[in-house]
Amino acid sequence: MHRIDGRRLTRFMAGLCGFWLGLAGTGASAAGMTLTPANPTVSTGQTQQFTASGAITPTAVSAGGEYTCVTLPDGTGQGTGRNQVGQHGNGTVTDSSVLDPVSGLTTASHVSAGDEFACALLGGGTARCWGLGESGQRGDRSFSTFALAPIDVTGLSGATALATGYGHACALLGDGTMRCWGEDREGQLGNGTTASPGIAEPVVVVGISGATTIATGAYHTCAVVSGGTVKCWGRNGQGQLGDGTLTRSSTPVQVETGFGALSGVTAVTAGGAHTCALLADGTVRCWGENSEGQLGDGSTFSKPNGIWVTGITGAVAISAGWEHTCAVLADGTVRCWGANASGQLGDGTTNRASTSVQVRGITDAVGVTAGWWHHSCFLLADGTVKCSGTNDWGQLGNGTTTGSSVPVTMSGTGVTWTSSNPAVATVDARGHAVGVSAGTTTITATDTAGASASTTLTVRDPVPLSVVRAGAGAGSVSSNPAGISCGTDCSKPYNVGTSVTLTATPAAGSIFASWNGCDTVTGTTCTVTMNAAKVVTASFDVQRFVLTVTKAGMGRDNGSVTSSPAGISCGTDCSEAYTIGTVVTLTAAPDVLVTGWSGCDTVSGATCTVTMGSARSVTASFVGMPF
Numbered sequence: 001m002h003r004i005d006g007r008r009l010t011r012f013m014a015g016l017c018g019f020w021l022g023l024a025g026t027g028a029s030a031a032g033m034t035l036t037p038a039n040p041t042v043s044t045g046q047t048q049q050f051t052a053s054g055a056i057t058p059t060a061v062s063a064g065g066e067y068t069c070v071t072l073p074d075g076t077g078q079g080t081g082r083n084q085v086g087q088h089g090n091g092t093v094t095d096s097s098v099l100d101p102v103s104g105l106t107t108a109s110h111v112s113a114g115d116e117f118a119c120a121l122l123g124g125g126t127a128r129c130w131g132l133g134e135s136g137q138r139g140d141r142s143f144s145t146f147a148l149a150p151i152d153v154t155g156l157s158g159a160t161a162l163a164t165g166y167g168h169a170c171a172l173l174g175d176g177t178m179r180c181w182g183e184d185r186e187g188q189l190g191n192g193t194t195a196s197p198g199i200a201e202p203v204v205v206v207g208i209s210g211a212t213t214i215a216t217g218a219y220h221t222c223a224v225v226s227g228g229t230v231k232c233w234g235r236n237g238q239g240q241l242g243d244g245t246l247t248r249s250s251t252p253v254q255v256e257t258g259f260g261a262l263s264g265v266t267a268v269t270a271g272g273a274h275t276c277a278l279l280a281d282g283t284v285r286c287w288g289e290n291s292e293g294q295l296g297d298g299s300t301f302s303k304p305n306g307i308w309v310t311g312i313t314g315a316v317a318i319s320a321g322w323e324h325t326c327a328v329l330a331d332g333t334v335r336c337w338g339a340n341a342s343g344q345l346g347d348g349t350t351n352r353a354s355t356s357v358q359v360r361g362i363t364d365a366v367g368v369t370a371g372w373w374h375h376s377c378f379l380l381a382d383g384t385v386k387c388s389g390t391n392d393w394g395q396l397g398n399g400t401t402t403g404s405s406v407p408v409t410m411s412g413t414g415v416t417w418t419s420s421n422p423a424v425a426t427v428d429a430r431g432h433a434v435g436v437s438a439g440t441t442t443i444t445a446t447d448t449a450g451a452s453a454s455t456t457l458t459v460r461d462p463v464p465l466s467v468v469r470a471g472a473g474a475g476s477v478s479s480n481p482a483g484i485s486c487g488t489d490c491s492k493p494y495n496v497g498t499s500v501t502l503t504a505t506p507a508a509g510s511i512f513a514s515w516n517g518c519d520t521v522t523g524t525t526c527t528v529t530m531n532a533a534k535v536v537t538a539s540f541d542v543q544r545f546v547l548t549v550t551k552a553g554m555g556r557d558n559g560s561v562t563s564s565p566a567g568i569s570c571g572t573d574c575s576e577a578y579t580i581g582t583v584v585t586l587t588a589a590p591d592v593l594v595t596g597w598s599g600c601d602t603v604s605g606a607t608c609t610v611t612m613g614s615a616r617s618v619t620a621s622f623v624g625m626p627f
Helices: 013-021
Strands: 034-036 041-043 047-049 051-053 060-063 067-071 077-081 096-101 108-113 117-122 127-132 146-152 159-164 168-173 178-184 195-204 213-216 220-225 229-234 249-254 265-270 274-279 284-288 303-308 315-320 324-329 334-338 353-358 365-370 375-380 385-389 404-409 416-419 425-427 432-435 439-446 452-460 463-470 475-480 491-494 499-506 510-516 520-522 525-529 534-542 544-552 560-564 575-579 583-589 594-598 602-604 607-611 616-622
Touching (some): 041 432, 060 108, 060 375, 077 108, 117 159, 127 159, 168 213, 168 220, 220 265, 229 265, 284 315, 324 365, 334 365, 416 425, 425 439, 432 452, 463 475, 499 534, 583 594, 583 616
Parallel strands (some): 041 452, 213 265, 315 365
Antiparallel strands (some): 060 067, 067 077, 159 168, 220 229, 229 249, 284 303, 315 324, 324 334, 385 404, 425 432, 439 452, 463 491, 499 525, 520 525, 583 607, 594 616
């Protein structure tokens, strides 16, 4: 492994150090940071998730050789860890165990950490690099040893992505072509030649068009091209080019599986001497060196063709380090495999793993970077960065130089959440508040730039919902969410803001009549939002049916029909509604004119009896009177 120590530090220091120390860094704080929701109310025991918008938190993290860089959304970058050749880009050679700003970056969309140099992709498609430059890896047409602050990459424009390797860097352009610069002893620049020590300005990679994503390894480079196939070039002593050979190539060659070209690839990552590809189906294939199990297939034998990584499904991002590899899964967890002597796999051990192990304590990762020198970092959804592995120079960024086999939080990343009154409500590191007791508290979020935003959280005791049943009928009322079953339980406290739907069910012989006290009503359902104590009345009526009497025959005008119970006096009132089950007796008069009934349950001379189980019609027939 090719490293820089004191042997390089003495060169060129006197000439550059004083010059670059005079360059000042720039920074920015969050503008218009806000919290949502604003001023909410919850009940004791209820939770509220807050979100900070406009916060300055890392959007990307890149683990280099003994140092780490982060990208911030305001176009700046920061670095932590070793800085002996200016890889922090802050005008000094002072190591730091916490993040410090890169000088002069204001439009960076991505900061990429190489072994001992770094580069930033800028707005407009240009780039700047800093740190070591003895192989031309800064792309500034020089081989000067150090640059302690960012320098423009010569002649680069239209870049949309950037990758830094061990001693070289590459850019993907908007037209799908590539430019590379830096060390070229192994042909890793892909322009058909080799150069020692390298080429100090971007050169065209031959034969690459339609590229969608790129990766730089230690001494090799790869690109995913149209159709999801992969091409690689450079050193190939361990099969890292994936073409089934161990032959170096200074121009791109096709990656094979042993059964044809590898396809369906969405992303590629290149490590020390191995390469891995993420496929559209969420699986991962790797090839090249495997002495530490970094191919993840359960063996330690190198493979010159892509083989499946055991047990990886649902992967959404991958990253290869010197001798280890990590993948973010769709559920936000991370799995890593390979070398682990420094705990870089983050599983709480220092045991090598030839199949993937789960990183401890990571459940909402959105990005991962496997470093060049025994450490890994994980970007979480809230902008927090956690790292594991060796920490001799502070590359984990937690203010110490103590390594860790489980992820530790990088200081100054993510959003810090506080509650002014934890007795009213607590809030965790992800902005998740829990109401403890009635009262108010101020929830505050502070970002990495020191900007903050606050809102008031009001906590109230749950408020009661009571149901009253009214009317001559009978019935029950149930609720969703559960709690009310009235019948037996007609009152329930609900958390503030809860939407409760009540449903009325009439008993046999009854009908539902009406609601009172609802926010909205649809038939037998009533909806209330619990922003205060509420009482809702459900009215039920006894079910009633209409009995209709018709007089017929020649003597109809001289006859009449009355009812018991009262209601019908036909003559004038020939219909009446009766409660279900009522036995109604109809009497026709004068009885000497009655010739018969129809529609009755029973008949006895001038009387007719009906039991009201439905709407009924009865006819009384009368004979005409003789002259």
